[in-house]
Amino acid sequence: MIKRNLGDRILVSFFWISGLFILLVLVAILAYLIWRGGAFINIDFLLGSPEGYPLGSEGGILPAIKGTLWLILLALIFSIIPGLATAVYLSEYGRNKRLTEAVNVLVQSMMGIPSIVVGLFVYALCVVRLGWGISLLAGGVALGLMVFPVIVVSSRNALLAVDDNYRLVARALGVSESYIFWRVILPRAVPGILAGILLALGYAAGATAPIMVTATAIIASSSGVLLEPVMALPYHLYILFNEHMSLDNAYATALVLVLMLVFINALALWLHSIQERNNA
Amino acid sequence: MQSPLKRKFRERFFAAAVSTIAALSSLLLIAIVFFIFQESLPVWSNVGVLKFLSGANWRPVVVPPELGIAPMLVSTMWVALGALVIAAPLGFGCAIFMAEFAPAWLAAVIRPVLNMLTGIPSVVYGFLGAAVLVKFFEVTFDLASGESLFAASLVLAIMVLPFIVSNSEVALRAVPDEYRYAGLSLGVSKPYFVLHILVPMARRGMLGAMVLGFGRAMGETMAVLMLAGNTLLVPTSWFSKGEPLPALIALELGSATPGTPHYQALFAAGLVLLVLVIMVNLLMNIFLRRVQSGVNKF
Structure with missing residues (x-):
């Protein structure tokens, strides 16, 4: 009896430890980055250009921030309309069960494609075949492809989460299907869809592998010219560390990136909770 | 009108x-x-x-080129399996904790934290792993360079942990309450109930979560690129260096001239990786579909 109690206690402590470990990981990452990088973040760092020799060992990260914003913008332009249309199809028009199932599986599998393979595909197609070269546009396409399934799945779930009774009542009142969709279903799914788009945005902002083969340069002005290479925050971090340019700047860049993404994710979670409350 | x-x-x-x-x-x-x-x-x-x-x-660039990816294939598998060995016990432990033992408020804190962890970019994990973990290995074990498949596995484990936890938790919560009442009314202890009733019932879903984590770990680029050491030898232990497929592609794509065997071989390597990951995903789909269709059958 006593032996069993001991075993039980060890097991329960293990469950507690592994639960608290998750909290510890996040706290440790944030605390460490703030400790090592917090002091180096100031206006000059955020709004300055890379300086020093080698270029980037001193100075700021403005071009990297700009480049990341451009890349996200393009990724969203490329992925939002196809993503939403596919989600609407899956939730509203997917009467053909077989086909819906197939589209679902394909999209789900697409979500699993390693980001470097997306980069490989876009490199061959856009950078080489279409002759765009390493460019902002190619990076936007790569990130768009990468976040497309994220947008589909989250928007589909948001649309499916809307209570079916609304649909039934509207139909009983003789309202047309498109009216039901636009005026009844869609407004209730908007927070969830926005949350999904934010999630996709964060995913695109942090991705390194697909853009390092399609879009980025170590130093670029990132002025938004479509066929020129850009700098981007995650790639800049990689270069700062890997080329031994500046460990301090690397910590500061990592902190900026993580704070940005934690903020985006928190916003997405908040919108998601609104969606759940709306349809509870 | x-x-x-x-x-x-x-x-x-x-x-x-x-x-x-x-x-x-x-x-x-x-x-x-x-x-x-x-x-x-x-x-x-x-x-x-x-x-x-x-x-x-x-x-790939000598004439005639030698194109074999066994070292990278072995590295990929080793790194991903290693990550799973570390992440699965912790992930299952945390999922069980959240489903059964955690006070409601604590579970409500952990859930968004899991989301935040998945939101942190892989390059940051890779950077922290390389700047902290690898440094630690170098100092502690007096190594010339601390990069290894093990270091990569450790960091990958942290990266796939949130996926394993949240998917396992879903599977655990899908177990109908009747089993809980039946078990507890028979007077078994809570840990006994968890180990002998709950976990076996949710087995499929938890396995699916593991498979998902495995697929993620295999396809991850930045962490392995910065941590695995990037040598082209077949790894002989968890602590040797290696170069998983994603790292190979990321490192060499820019320097391979289009149309050469080198270029084509990188795409072949990419195809191998893609097929592996898609297979893993289809496998997981099968696991998870069974979970969704009602009770987890034995």
Whole structure:
């Protein structure tokens, strides 16, 4: 009896430890980055250009921030309309069960494609075949492809989460299907869809592998010219560390990136909770 | 007021547009697979599948080139399996904790934290792993360089942990309450109930979560690129260096001239990785579908 109690206690402590470990990981990452990088973040760092020799060992990260914003913008332009249309199809028009199932599986599998393979595909197609070269546009396409399934799945779930009774009542009142969709279903799914788009945005902002083969340069002005290479925050971090340019700047860049993404994710979670409350 | 005819037309048009876009977008995956296959075609016909997969030498630019990806394939598997060995017990432990033992408020804190952890970019994990963990290994064990498959596995484990936890928790919560009442009314202790009733019932879903984590770990680029050490030898232990497939592609793509065997071989490597990951995903789909269709059957 006593032996069993001991075993039980060890097991329960293990469950507690592994639960608290998750909290510890996040706290440790944030605390460490703030400790090592917090002091180096100031206006000059955020709004300055890379300086020093080698270029980037001193100075700021403005071009990297700009480049990341451009890349996200393009990724969203490329992925939002196809993503939403596919989600609407899956939730509203997917009467053909077989086909819906197939589209679902394909999209789900697409979500699993390693980001470097997306980069490989876009490199061959856009950078080489279409002759765009390493460019902002190619990076936007790569990130768009990468976040497309994220947008589909989250928007589909948001649309499916809307209570079916609304649909039934509207139909009983003789309202047309498109009216039901636009005026009844869609407004209730908007927070969830926005949350999904934010999630996709964060995913695109942090991705390194697909853009390092399609879009980025170590130093670029990132002025938004479509066929020129850009700098981007995650790639800049990689270069700062890997080329031994500046460990301090690397910590500061990592902190900026993580704070940005934690903020985006928190916003997405908040919108998601609104969606759940709306349809509870 | 618009005419009914016009309205009907508009409705039809919207439906057609949405269906067309959905059809086209879902073909994307097939297009990607096909395109990468096409780019790598010469490798398959010149080198052969078996020789490409089992060849131990990667010398793509000598004449004639030697194209074997066995070292990278072994590294990929080793790193991903290693990550799973570390992450699965912790992940299952945390999922069980959240489903059964945690006070409601604590579970409500952990859940968004899991989301935040998945939101942190892989390059940050890689950077922290390289700057902190690898440094630690170098100092503690007096190594010239602390990079190894083990270091990569450790960091990958942290990265896939949130996926394993949240998917396992879903599986655990899907177990109907009757089993809990039946078990507890028989007087078994809570840990006994968890180990002998709950976990076996949720087995499929938890396995699915593990498979998902495995797929993630295999395809992850930045962490392994910065931590695994990047040597082209077949790894002999968890602590040797290696270069998983994603790292190979990321490192060499920019320097491979289009149309050369080197370039084609990188696409062949990408195809191998893609096929592996898609297979893993289909496997997981099978696991998870069974979970969704009611009770987890034994």
